[in-house]
Amino acid sequence: MSPLSRRELLKAGAASAGAVAAPGLAQAATAAVAPAPARPPVVQRVSLQVNGRRHTREVDTRTTLLDLLREHLQLTGTKKGCDHGQCGACTAIVDGRRINTCLTLAVMHEGAEVTTIEGLGTPERLHPMQDAFVRHDGYQCGYCTPGQICSAVAVLDEVRAGIPSHVTADLTAKPALGPDEIRERMSGNLCRCGAYANILDAIEDVAGTRSAGGAT
Ligand code: FES
Numbered sequence: 068m069s070p071l072s073r074r075e076l077l078k079a080g081a082a083s084a085g086a087v088a089a090p091g092l093a094q095a096a097t098a099a100v101a102p103a104p105a106r107p108p109v110v111q112r113v114s115l116q117v118n119g120r121r122h123t124r125e126v127d128t129r130t131t132l133l134d135l136l137r138e139h140l141q142l143t144g145t146k147k148g149c150d151h152g153q154c155g156a157c158t159a160i161v162d163g164r165r166i167n168t169c170l171t172l173a174v175m176h177e178g179a180e181v182t183t184i185e186g187l188g189t190p191e192r193l194h195p196m197q198d199a200f201v202r203h204d205g206y207q208c209g210y211c212t213p214g215q216i217c218s219a220v221a222v223l224d225e226v227r228a229g230i231p232s233h234v235t236a237d238l239t240a241k242p243a244l245g246p247d248e249i250r251e252r253m254s255g256n257l258c259r260c261g262a263y264a265n266i267l268d269a270i271e272d273v274a275g276t277r278s279a280g281g282a283t
């Protein structure tokens with residue numbers, strides 16, 4: 068038998084290596100593209116107090132608090148802007164704190180007390196912050212307004228509770244509610260219409276920090 072040339076030897080080695088590796092590769096490729104088996108949604112009961120009323124619903128555990136409010140309770144005052152925690156349109160007050168309801172799951176709030184824009188006041192009896200937004204023209208299209216108002220109400224509570232912000236100079240003193248404090252604390256609520264100056268006026272009005280001339 069004639070000895071193999073170097074070229075023939077390499078060819079034979081590559082062929083046998085391919086024969087061994089191919090089944091494994093094929094399996095790996097199949098595993099990579101195989102769709103994950105469909106799992107049925109997990110449904111859980113959640114019961115919470117919204118604007119003073121107890122609500123109980125069975126929801127897919129992936130349901131956000133925002134979707135629970137809007138789609139299950141028909142409280143559409145709370146708006147869906149970005150659905151990613153970036154615009155503040157979905158702000159509501161949960162157990163005394165403002166949160167982005169698009170960033171939290173409904174089932175995480177069993178037993179919680181939620182206040183939405185519908186719970187702050189009524190058209191006949193506006194909350195002072197709602198009234199101030201109307202008087203100061205603190206909106207144009209109004210899409211961000213429910214979130215702005217819920218946030219503003221919570222901001223005043225945060226200041227009353229002595230909670231500092233990133234611009235509070237003295238962390239040991241009670242924060243003073245100047246324009247910079249308000250701007251910083253409201254910075255998570257975006258307004259595409261740019262009604263910021265009038266929103267600031269409205270909040271200062273309710274806070275009682277607005278100067279006589281109105282300039283801040
Ligand atoms: S919709 Fe929640 S932050 Fe934009």
Ligand code: FES
Nearest residue numbers: 207209258259260
């Ligand atoms: S009033 Fe239009 S986005 Fe704020």
